[in-house]
Amino acid sequence: MKLIIFDIDGTLLNTTSIDDGCLLRTFKDLYSIIITEDEWVELKNQTTGTDIELSRLIFKTKFNRDPDSKEIEKIKKHFHQLLIFSFESQKEAFTEIQGAKEIFNDLINKDDFVVGISTGSWKLSAMIKLRKINIIPNGIPFSHADKFSSRIDIVKDTIYQAKLKHKTDKFDKIFYVGDGIWDFKTTKEIGIDFIGIDSNGNDLLNKMGASVVLENFADKDLFFSYIS
Ligand SMILES: [Mg+2]
Secondary structure, three states: OEEEEEOOEOOOEOOHHHHHHHHHHHHHHHHOOOOOHHHHHHHHHHOOOOHHHHHHHHHHHHHOOOOOHHHHHHHHHHHHHHHHHHHHHOHHHOOEOOOHHHHHHHHHOOOOEEEEEEOOOOHHHHHHHHHHOOOOOOOOOEEOOOOOOOHHHHHHHHHHHHHHHOOOOOOOEEEEEEOOHHHHHHHHHHOOEEEEEOOOOOOHHHHHOOOOEEOOOOOHHHHHHHHO
């Protein structure tokens, strides 16, 4: 039995830029913190790119301390309001990465594969986006930034949930399908296989040394050739 774990933003849906925009806007609205494009790249480099890590770091740039739990809740609430507003007003910004939904559902229906979701998004944010492509993660091993800060722990938690659910202590193979540099680094750190999705064609994953990088899921046979 093989475990295939999917990232959400930039992998199942083309939501990376709307997501980044909502987080940056949250700090501008709540704390008048303006993050430049260069600073944003640097913040992403200093973290594994999860909502909670980025929020803590942005908050720290101004206040020189970590936000407390109340402040985290305030940040999350504002972020989710912006995301829901964007979801309603910019429907075109929440598009599926071509073929993602079909591959996801195909895998769910196959006996020899187990599907999981690991995202750096907060849970509510992840649910809003998944709803757009009719994926309800009930019963699916699913981990997110409400549970752990680091993407590495988030992916490990999904693997743990999948093992529990399927009463196994080992999968024949584990793949993480992701679009980010940190997705690739995480697979190296944990020692699992990586399938890169480069829907923007920026070639970053190839340059980082990822050996399997696809533009999207449109060529189903090609995707299955890598996981079979
Ligand atoms: Mg991503």
